[in-house]
Amino acid sequence: MKVQLLNPPIHHYTGRQYRMMPPINLPTIAALLSNAGHYAEVIDLEALAVTPEQVEASYKSQRDNWPDAIGITAMTITSRGAKDIVQALRRAGFDGLIVAGGIYPTENAQRCIDDWGVDMVVVGECEGNVVELFERGEHGIHLGTRMDIDKIPAPDWRHHNPPIGEYNGNTRLINPRPGISMWSRGCPFQCVFCSDNLFNKQPIRDRPPALMEQEMRELKRRGCENVYVYDDELVGTKLPAGWIEDIADRIEDLHLPYITQGHCNRHTITPESMRHVKRSGCKVIFWGVESFSESVLAAIKKRIKEVDIWHTLRVSHEAGIENAVFTMVGNYKETVSDLQHTYDALKQAYKEGIIQYRQTTVCTGMPGTPLEKIMKDEGWWTEPPEYGPQMAQVYAPTPWLTMKEIEYWANKFAETCPGVS
Numbered sequence: 334m335k336v337q338l339l340n341p342p343i344h345h346y347t348g349r350q351y352r353m354m355p356p357i358n359l360p361t362i363a364a365l366l367s368n369a370g371h372y373a374e375v376i377d378l379e380a381l382a383v384t385p386e387q388v389e390a391s392y393k394s395q396r397d398n399w400p401d402a403i404g405i406t407a408m409t410i411t412s413r414g415a416k417d418i419v420q421a422l423r424r425a426g427f428d429g430l431i432v433a434g435g436i437y438p439t440e441n442a443q444r445c446i447d448d449w450g451v452d453m454v455v456v457g458e459c460e461g462n463v464v465e466l467f468e469r470g471e472h473g474i475h476l477g478t479r480m481d482i483d484k485i486p487a488p489d490w491r492h493h494n495p496p497i498g499e500y501n502g503n504t505r506l507i508n509p510r511p512g513i514s515m516w517s518r519g520c521p522f523q524c525v526f527c528s529d530n531l532f533n534k535q536p537i538r539d540r541p542p543a544l545m546e547q548e549m550r551e552l553k554r555r556g557c558e559n560v561y562v563y564d565d566e567l568v569g570t571k572l573p574a575g576w577i578e579d580i581a582d583r584i585e586d587l588h589l590p591y592i593t594q595g596h597c598n599r600h601t602i603t604p605e606s607m608r609h610v611k612r613s614g615c616k617v618i619f620w621g622v623e624s625f626s627e628s629v630l631a632a633i634k635k636r637i638k639e640v641d642i643w644h645t646l647r648v649s650h651e652a653g654i655e656n657a658v659f660t661m662v663g664n665y666k667e668t669v670s671d672l673q674h675t676y677d678a679l680k681q682a683y684k685e686g687i688i689q690y691r692q693t694t695v696c697t698g699m700p701g702t703p704l705e706k707i708m709k710d711e712g713w714w715t716e717p718p719e720y721g722p723q724m725a726q727v728y729a730p731t732p733w734l735t736m737k738e739i740e741y742w743a744n745k746f747a748e749t750c751p752g753v754s
């Protein structure tokens with residue numbers, strides 16, 4: 334069977350093109366299909382700036398090259414683009430199997446069948462049965478099954494367009510020639526604003542060090558000079574005993590610098606653990622800080638205290654790692670005095686040299702999040718804009734801040750230390 338796996342375009346309606354990083358889901362599914370004897374290629378239509386009209390025209394003119402089945406992935410933000418592509422394929426006459434999966438189809442399965450015109454929706458994680466589902470081709474909604482974390486194969490970058498290593502990177506810190514990898518799945522927390530609905534609120538499953546070594550060596554072989562280890566929260570979570578040491582032993586000689594993400598924690602972040610993180614090639618960690626205010630951290634259910642943040646930044650810095658902090662303005666229950674406190678803390682931490690970079694987003698009530706429910710229950714929900722940079726636009730006031738205030742503090746934060754884009 335020949336399968337084409339598509340990441341949908343969004344630039345045609347958002348006015349902003351993403352060629353930052355490829356999704357890991359499609360090359361992972363490609364690896365499974367290919368291991369089962371099928372041919373699978375991944376086309377990132379957004380990264381290639383291909384519009385639905387171009388897809389329609391190219392399908393119309395190349396009937397002989399049609400795959401047997403098409404898979405399309407979608408997040409909430411890419412769902413309109415996914416629908417546009419499915420409809421363009423159908424307009425071109427493609428009547429083969431179209432399968433949708435990912436976070437949006439998982440939460441809106443019937444809509445993908447009724448409104449988009451896909452034949453099959455795979456709900457949730459699906460490495461355990463995705464090959465069988467493509468082979469059977471049975472229309473309708475199917476529950477994906479998980480595969481044992483030790484068995485999930487490395488993403489297959491062989492038939493990926495654009496090639497891995499030719500993306501622009503989501504931050505300049507991983508340029509040039511960035512690659513992407515995920516060493517674990519899952520996050521035990523459920524911060525109110527987080528739209529990682531497929532993976533949050535569940536125990537973390539760590540992938541085997543031998544596979545991580547294979548994956549990192551393959552990325553280097555393919556010309557990647559930096560890697561974003563894009564786990565939800567890798568550093569600071571409770572890792573299996575000896576796991577990061579094992580990875581460090583295996584890839585230290587590779588000298589492949591990577592960036593990753595972490596959860597501030599005064600117990601798990603120790604000089605010893607950070608020594609191994611550094612040894613494995615880590616150069617920058619993005620810490621999910623959001624705010625330095627205790628009351629905001631509690632309101633957004635971040636499950637950390639201010640002391641965790643200061644401890645983490647200091648220990649990480651002492652281990653020789655650069656710290657980047659994710660911060661947010663317009664958080665649930667955040668007032669001007671909370672923002673002043675975070676601003677002062679950022680300034681202080683930058684002055685001390687324990688943070689090097691900052692990214693500030695605007696808290697956005699994404700569909701399916703606890704925050705969306707709170708906003709609706711409390712009567713102040715406004716639909717987030719579909720166009721423009723996502724989670725970076727001030728689009729509505731909160732009960733505690735005017736739009737002007739949110740904008741003012743986003744700009745103030747930007748004055749404290751360098752941004753990362």
Ligand code: B12
Nearest residue numbers: 356357358404405406408409434435458459528529723724
């Ligand atoms: C890597 C990553 C990126 C990369 C790559 C983006 C991409 N197109 O995938 C970059 C940096 C570019 C990125 C950008 C953004 N991201 Co992002 N990103 C991630 C991250 C960390 C990993 C994605 C991943 O590969 N996961 C691992 C795979 C295996 O899981 P999966 O994608 O769910 O796929 C499984 C199933 O869903 C299913 N499946 C998925 N697709 C398909 C397709 C078919 C046919 C089938 C059968 C099955 C199937 O099978 C897979 C295997 O089980 C996730 C968080 C997470 N843990 O997933 C956030 C996440 C997906 N991103 C998110 C967001 C919001 C964004 C941005 C809007 C952020 C911004 N402010 O700009 C942009 C959108 C850019 C864009 N147009 O694509 C949200 C999405 C929320 C939502 N409800 O839609 C997440 C969940 C993060 C979060 N905490 O909220 N992101």
Ligand code: SF4
Nearest residue numbers: 520522523524527565
């Ligand atoms: S923001 Fe980070 S820590 Fe919070 S639930 Fe989402 S992935 Fe987990």
